[in-house]
Amino acid sequence: MPTLYGYFRSSAAYRARIAFNLKGVPVDLAFVSLLKGEQKSADYTQKNPQGLVPALETEQGMLGQSIAIMEWLELEHPKPSLLPGDNWQQAQIRAFALAIACDIHPLNNLRVLKYITGELGASEAQKNAWYAHWIQSGFEALELSVKKHGGKFCFGNNPTLADVCLIPQIYNAERFNVDLSAFPALMAVYQHCNSLPAFADAKPENQPDAQG
Amino acid sequence: MPTLYGYFRSSAAYRARIAFNLKGVPVDLAFVSLLKGEQKSADYTQKNPQGLVPALETEQGMLGQSIAIMEWLELEHPKPSLLPGDNWQQAQIRAFALAIACDIHPLNNLRVLKYITGELGASEAQKNAWYAHWIQSGFEALELSVKKHGGKFCFGNNPTLADVCLIPQIYNAERFNVDLSAFPALMAVYQHCNSLPAFADAKPENQPDAQG
Numbered sequence: 104m105p106t107l108y109g110y111f112r113s114s115a116a117y118r119a120r121i122a123f124n125l126k127g128v129p130v131d132l133a134f135v136s137l138l139k140g141e142q143k144s145a146d147y148t149q150k151n152p153q154g155l156v157p158a159l160e161t162e163q164g165m166l167g168q169s170i171a172i173m174e175w176l177e178l179e180h181p182k183p184s185l186l187p188g189d190n191w192q193q194a195q196i197r198a199f200a201l202a203i204a205c206d207i208h209p210l211n212n213l214r215v216l217k218y219i220t221g222e223l224g225a226s227e228a229q230k231n232a233w234y235a236h237w238i239q240s241g242f243e244a245l246e247l248s249v250k251k252h253g254g255k256f257c258f259g260n261n262p263t264l265a266d267v268c269l270i271p272q273i274y275n276a277e278r279f280n281v282d283l284s285a286f287p288a289l290m291a292v293y294q295h296c297n298s299l300p301a302f303a304d305a306k307p308e309n310q311p312d313a314q315g
Numbered sequence: 316m317p318t319l320y321g322y323f324r325s326s327a328a329y330r331a332r333i334a335f336n337l338k339g340v341p342v343d344l345a346f347v348s349l350l351k352g353e354q355k356s357a358d359y360t361q362k363n364p365q366g367l368v369p370a371l372e373t374e375q376g377m378l379g380q381s382i383a384i385m386e387w388l389e390l391e392h393p394k395p396s397l398l399p400g401d402n403w404q405q406a407q408i409r410a411f412a413l414a415i416a417c418d419i420h421p422l423n424n425l426r427v428l429k430y431i432t433g434e435l436g437a438s439e440a441q442k443n444a445w446y447a448h449w450i451q452s453g454f455e456a457l458e459l460s461v462k463k464h465g466g467k468f469c470f471g472n473n474p475t476l477a478d479v480c481l482i483p484q485i486y487n488a489e490r491f492n493v494d495l496s497a498f499p500a501l502m503a504v505y506q507h508c509n510s511l512p513a514f515a516d517a518k519p520e521n522q523p524d525a526q527g
Contacts, residue, residue, distance in 0.1 A: 152456035153414055163403045167456075168410040168417065175406035191375045194387035198380040202365060204413075205380065209421040222444070223435050232434070244364035244379075 106131040106160040107172075108151070111310035113137060114208055115169040116157040117271035120305035122173045125262055126180045130159075134312035137213055170204050173264060185264045196258055199248055199265040203272050207241035211275070235281045238272070242286050245269070249288040255295050262296065270296050274306070317373040318343040319384075320363070323522035325349060326420055327381040328369040329483035332517035334385045337474055338392045342371075346524035349425055382416050385476060397476045408470055411460055411477040415484050419453035423487070447493045450484070454498050457481070461500040467507050474508065482508050486518070 107123065107130045109116030123130045135141045135156050142154045150165050151158040159166045159175070166172055177185055186193045209215070211234050219225040219233060245257075252258045257265035273293045276283060283290060296302040307313055319335065319342045321328030335342045347353045347368050354366045362377050363370040371378045371387070378384055389397055398405045421427070423446050431437040431445060457469075464470045469477035485505045488495060495502060508514040519525055 152459045153418070153453075154456070155418065161403075166403075166406050166410055168413040170413050170417070171406050171410035174409055175402055178402040178405070190387055190390040191373075191378075193390070194378050194383050197386055198378055198383035201380040201382050201416075205382070205417050205421050206365070206367065209417050210427065215422065218445070218448070219431070219435060222448075223431060223437050223441060225435050229435060233430070236430070236434075241365075244366070247364045 104129055104131050106133050107157055108133045108135050108147070108160065109157045109310075110135055110137045110142075111307040111313040112213075113156050114212070114271040114275050115155075115204075117274070117305055117307060118169045118267050119157045119159070119172050120310075121267045121270065121302055122176055122185060122264075124301035124305055125183065125185065125267070126176055128176065128180050132311070133160075134310075136312065170200065170264075173267065177264075183261070185262070185267060187258075187261065187263065192258070195248075195252070196263045196265050199245060199257060200268040202241060202245060203268040207237050207272060210237040211279075231279065234279050235276075238276045238279075238281050238283075239285070242283070242289060246286045246288050249292060253288055253292060255292070257292055262299075262301070266292060266296055266302075269293070270302055316341055316343055317371055318345050319369055319371055320345045320347050320359070321369045321522075322347055322349045322354075323519040323525040325368050326424070326483040326487050327367075327416075329486070329517055329519060330381045330479050331369045331371070331384050332522075333479045333482065333514055334388055334397060334476075336513035336517055337395065337397065337479070338388055340388065340392050344523070345372075346522075348524065382412065382476075385479065389476075395473070397474070397479060399470075399473060399475060404470070407460075407464070408475045408477050411457065411469060412480040414453060414457060415480040419449050419484060422449040423491075443491065446491050447488075450488045450491075450493050450495075451497070454495070454501060458498045458500050461504060465500055465504060467504070469504055474511075474513070478504060478508055478514075481505070482514055 107119055135147055142156060148154045151167050153167050157169055159172045186196055216230055220230050249257050254260040256262050257269060270293060319331055347359055354368060360366045363379050365379050369381050371384045398408055428442055432442050461469050466472040468474050469481060482505060
């Protein structure tokens, strides 16, 4: 069985947990505390030189990057598909997921927030404004997309890679008290997804390392 | 023929240009000046609500996100493959590309540099240190990867999605005078790629809008 290295609060690890749950593919969970800096330990960086979570360990080796892990999972276990439809539809789903994974999340993760409050001397208020700025400006286009393509989920009535990326991002935004009232379509998808075990079981507070 | 909306200096648009060149797939180029803020114009955001480049317009509509565009291109035009090999090998190539697209580039693009010098009041020196920090910390793991998997290119002796993402990122790093002496394996791939027309023709200075 593969092992998924993660951290309960890591939004990217949370994505991967949801994806394994939706596929019904069993995976061992291993925990790397970002708060304690364990991702930079010699033990972990020997396995994953990038020093980030998540990473997936299989008999073939180690694989980093949540989107790469989920693309691999999709190839290995095609059903139920997280990238359904024709090439164009798949591309739209990927673009939605990547708008989060490339243009929102990287600006708001722990190492970046530490840099702006540390090296750049940003105040708590400036940090919160920074956080909210990238969420709100990024979510505008996603809200339009869900209004156009959405059903119970971001694209129609089955979960896709788009939902897998959206739910952890909204979870984090709520943790930072970002005003999400301008995004009713995204919030409706969020409520629906969280009613499903595959999403609910992957929540940060339901992970063993949340108790540490 | 599809139309690729880009900007000569956009590293993500540069990736897409290389990919179309490597595939030998003709595409019309359209130009959106990020310097003039044209990506936020009503004309452009009506087409691409995210207000970023690149975006690809086809008969089926508009597609954002460089990685999604290149995954679509790979599905539509499988040869020559930018994601060769078995599922695990493909996953490693994607992880390399995403380490750039998710963990380096988003922190160093124009809109973010503007935010840290504007709202956060970073000095020119702080901006350059920020830029170099994300490049150098991100490149460390990529250098190890190329030492392990590389040949003339990041993975063996054929260009993949990894090279398509790496070359524009090094190009940008050089523009910001980042010290890259710790990354000889990456630089060897860079030199080799730039000797090939598919990469050289896609360079920022060879685009029509570079003359504006």
